[in-house]
Amino acid sequence: MYKGGSKISFEKVCRILTAFLLFVVGCTASEASIHSTSIAGTDLMAKQLDLRGVWVQADSIMTKEKIDETIQRAIAGHFNAIFVNVFLSGNTMYESRLAQKYEQVETGFDPLAYLVPVAHRDNIQVHAWFVTGWVGDKWGSQILAKHPDWALVGPDGDSTDWLNFTKPEVRAYIRDLMLEVVQRYGVDGLHFDYTRYPGPEWGFDPYSVALFKDEYGLDLNLLRYTDLPAYGVFEGNPLTTVNSAQVLAKFSNGYPAVTLNKYGKGETLLFNWDAAQRSVAVSSEILKRILHQWVPAGGSVNILRSETNAEEYGYDDVERVKEWLEYLDWPPQVVKETDLTGLESDSVLILPYVYLITNETAAQLADFVIGGGKVIFIDGPTRSIHLKDIQRVTGLQSRGRYFNELMLMQAVGENPLVPTSQRNVDFDTYQKWDAQWKEFRKKGINELIQNVYRSVKSGYPRVLISVTISSDQEKTEEEVFQDWRAWLKGGYIDLLIPRLYVENVQDLKPLLNEWEPIIQENRGITLGLIVYKGKGKSKSVKTADQLRTEINLAQAAGSNGIMIFDLDNMNNDQLQGLTTGVFTGKNY
Numbered sequence: 294m295y296k297g298g299s300k301i302s303f304e305k306v307c308r309i310l311t312a313f314l315l316f317v318v319g320c321t322a323s324e325a326s327i328h329s330t331s332i333a334g335t336d337l338m339a340k341q342l343d344l345r346g347v348w349v350q351a352d353s354i355m356t357k358e359k360i361d362e363t364i365q366r367a368i369a370g371h372f373n374a375i376f377v378n379v380f381l382s383g384n385t386m387y388e389s390r391l392a393q394k395y396e397q398v399e400t401g402f403d404p405l406a407y408l409v410p411v412a413h414r415d416n417i418q419v420h421a422w423f424v425t426g427w428v429g430d431k432w433g434s435q436i437l438a439k440h441p442d443w444a445l446v447g448p449d450g451d452s453t454d455w456l457n458f459t460k461p462e463v464r465a466y467i468r469d470l471m472l473e474v475v476q477r478y479g480v481d482g483l484h485f486d487y488t489r490y491p492g493p494e495w496g497f498d499p500y501s502v503a504l505f506k507d508e509y510g511l512d513l514n515l516l517r518y519t520d521l522p523a524y525g526v527f528e529g530n531p532l533t534t535v536n537s538a539q540v541l542a543k544f545s546n547g548y549p550a551v552t553l554n555k556y557g558k559g560e561t562l563l564f565n566w567d568a569a570q571r572s573v574a575v576s577s578e579i580l581k582r583i584l585h586q587w588v589p590a591g592g593s594v595n596i597l598r599s600e601t602n603a604e605e606y607g608y609d610d611v612e613r614v615k616e617w618l619e620y621l622d623w624p625p626q627v628v629k630e631t632d633l634t635g636l637e638s639d640s641v642l643i644l645p646y647v648y649l650i651t652n653e654t655a656a657q658l659a660d661f662v663i664g665g666g667k668v669i670f671i672d673g674p675t676r677s678i679h680l681k682d683i684q685r686v687t688g689l690q691s692r693g694r695y696f697n698e699l700m701l702m703q704a705v706g707e708n709p710l711v712p713t714s715q716r717n718v719d720f721d722t723y724q725k726w727d728a729q730w731k732e733f734r735k736k737g738i739n740e741l742i743q744n745v746y747r748s749v750k751s752g753y754p755r756v757l758i759s760v761t762i763s764s765d766q767e768k769t770e771e772e773v774f775q776d777w778r779a780w781l782k783g784g785y786i787d788l789l790i791p792r793l794y795v796e797n798v799q800d801l802k803p804l805l806n807e808w809e810p811i812i813q814e815n816r817g818i819t820l821g822l823i824v825y826k827g828k829g830k831s832k833s834v835k836t837a838d839q840l841r842t843e844i845n846l847a848q849a850a851g852s853n854g855i856m857i858f859d860l861d862n863m864n865n866d867q868l869q870g871l872t873t874g875v876f877t878g879k880n881y
Contacts, residue, residue, distance in 0.1 A: 343853075343854050344853065344854025344855065345370075345371060345372050345373045345374065345854060345855060345876050346376055346418075346855070347372045347374070347376065347856070347858075347860045347863075348376045348378070348856070348857070348858045349363055349860045349861065350859060350860075351378040351379070351386050353861055354386060354404040354405075355399070356399065356402070360407055360408050361411070363860065364412055364415060364417065366868060367412075367860065368415055368417070369865075369868045369869070370871045370872065371876035371877070373416065373418060374417065374418035374419075374481070374482075375412065375419060375420070376420040376422045376759075376856070377408065377420070378422045379423065380392070380422075380423040380424060380470060382429060383429065383436040383437075383454075384396070385470075387406065389470070389473060391466065392470060405474070405480075406478065409478050409480060418482065419482075420480065420481055420482030420484045420757065421480045421483050423467070423470070423486065424487045425467050425487055426458075426488060426489060426490075426491070427454060427487050427491075428454055428455070428456055429453075429454025442498070442499075443457055443460060443462065443463050444498070445490070445495040446496070447495055447571055448497055448517040448518065448519075448571065448572070448574040449571055449577040451571070453491065453495070455491055455495070457496070457498055458488075458737035459736075459737035460500055460501075460737075463741075464741040464744055467741060467745070468741070468744050471745050475749055476752075481755075482758070482787075483749065483756065483757070485758075485760040485761070486760075486761050488775070489769075489774060490772075490773050491773070492772065493572065493731070493771075494570065494571060494572040494573070496734050497513065497514075501513065501733075504733075505730070505733055508733065509733070511726060515726075516726060516727075517574045518573035518574055518575055519575055519578055520575055520578070520712035520713055521703055521704040521712065521713050521714065522718075523701070523702045524702075524723040524727065525700075525727075526572060526772060527550075527566050527572065527696070527698065527700060527702065528567045528570070528695075529672055529696055529697075530672055530692070530695050531548045531549070531565045531695075532563065532687060532691070533690075533691055533693040534690040535552070535688065535690075536684065537556070538554040538561075538563070538687065539553045539688075540552050541553055541706075541708050541710060542704050542711055543703060544566075544702055545700040545701040545703070546696060546700055549565050549689075550564075550565050550702045551563065551564060551565065551579060552565065552688060552689065553710070554686070554687055554689075556659075556662045556688070557662055558662075558664060558665035559662035559666045559668070561662060561667075561669070561670065562583050562667075562669045562710075563670045563673050563687055564576065564671045565673060566672060566696075567671075567672050568580075568672070569610065569613045569617050569646075569671055569672075573702070575711075575712060577617070577621060579710055579711060579712075580617075580669075583669065583710055587667045592639070592641070593625075594618060594624075594626070594641045594643065595625060595627075595628045595640060595642045595643065596614060596625040596627055596642075596643045596645060597611075597630070597633075597642060597643065597645070597647060598611050598627050598628065599629075599630060599650075599654075601630065601650065601651055602646070602647045602648060602649045604649075605648075606649075610645050610646035611645050611646075613645070614671060615627075618643075625643065628642070630651075633658065633661060634657055636661060636666060638664040638666060639666070639667075641667045642658075642661065642667070643668075643671065644668065644673075644674070645671045645672075646671060646672045647674055648673075648674055648676045649676050649677060650680065652680065652682075655677065655683050656682050658683070659682040659685055659686055662686050670687065673689075678690065678691060699727075701723070731771065734774045735774045735775075738774060738775065742780060743783070746758050746785040757787040757788060758787050759786060759788035760780065760786050760788075760789055760790065761790040761791075761856075762790070762791055763792055764807075764808070766807060766808075766811075781818075786817065788817050788818070788853070789818050790818075790819050790821045791818070791820060791821060792823070792858065793808070793821060793822060793847070794858070795843075796826040796827070798843060798846070801843055801846055801847075805820075808820065809850045812852060818852065819856050820847040821856040821857070821858060822840070822843050822844065822847060822858070823835075824858065824862050834864050834867065835867070836866075837866045840870060841871070844871075848875075
């Protein structure tokens, strides 16, 4: 426990009075007993303690036994702070008056109530890690079931299980969740994660549309881009070198955006970018129009679940496109490569992000289209475009360079598949509108963090407020609207934790070069590192030597302590390695 002298602090008196008042108004005995004193003392705030922190997943605090093991592992690695996931998918890992507890937690057990005093006994801080944006799981969202108007809305009108920070009710809800943890459990810090937008395309709910018009005098519906020209960030792995295909739309970088190719009795439509991201509404409009034209009454739409492609890219993109089609009221039938020869000659087959195609499958696709079949590629088969059958089916001959940039998509001529407008706006005006739209969404996140900071610090000044962001400074600001420079300048966070996650040591150095000037100006920056590389089947933990080297480089760049992701994936060699050369001191 933190020892600050024999006098009772004003903060402690406040906590005692708070506990007493809660008891008087009907607080249960168990609730009154879980108030605990934070160990984040004034020395931490003034001197910026050399934080040796580690993220801990919710699974590691499900039971008393798991918590005890987690603390012992933290001790073994000489960590002095654990950032524990206590709010995820809209559920809590503690008894809350505001949200449902995670259903996997044993009835009657309060993980946070047990964890905090156990950690404090060993001088380990507990920071409550909140996933504040994404509040859904495979069954939906408990929070959004009660408050559907709190969800983010995309340009084509679909919503996602992500809280809309523009709404005052959402900001108040998150603030109250965080205050609840501080007041009742005595945690040492609050940690914001996913406090961002999922992408630049979100935010078209009725409340935001009305408020944006009040503030900027512009109809936000215009920025949905239901027709062309459309302005936004487009990302793709493009096919290029047009042979027989007709270009219906193109990007301002010169690549074709939408193409239509006739081959035999059939046709192929290509969305030449990550259209399932639905960053503009026109992509949904084009897909609806082509399906209405191609699918006969009572006909079905098929989607290819390619095992060949999945070996390297997985099935996530198949699920994304399925959700898109279901939203458009065209639920697809899932087929495999072995099913292609059995498709009806007039049916529609969608290939979502299928980059790898075998010779045999390419020949079957060609036969399918020649016989009258219709094919839709979404982010086309770039790694198979050398196959003659794929060239004939798509009407293109080569692959271009991956792009992810802000630009215009414009119609080429007129075609009923592509909605166009008479909008005569120059590029500078689009940029102005876009800047206003970004600034509008940043403000909601800024107000949330400011509100939490002021509310917590007014009663609990020693509780640290931290936010984690990605290592990409520009993308963080311009695509997910985390105004981290304003947070540092305004002084309403204590720690900013950029995640510098790399596969190899040499990849860390350029990131450190970008962040070092920022670190020199702001002592409240702690760099985050990761203990493993790869993902899925290729995932493997780094060697203890590599992890030590990365920590040494981050410390040399001036990082105010270190954060590690995550304790759950660390092996004993890594834990032991931290205690020799990097984390050699005691907790305090």
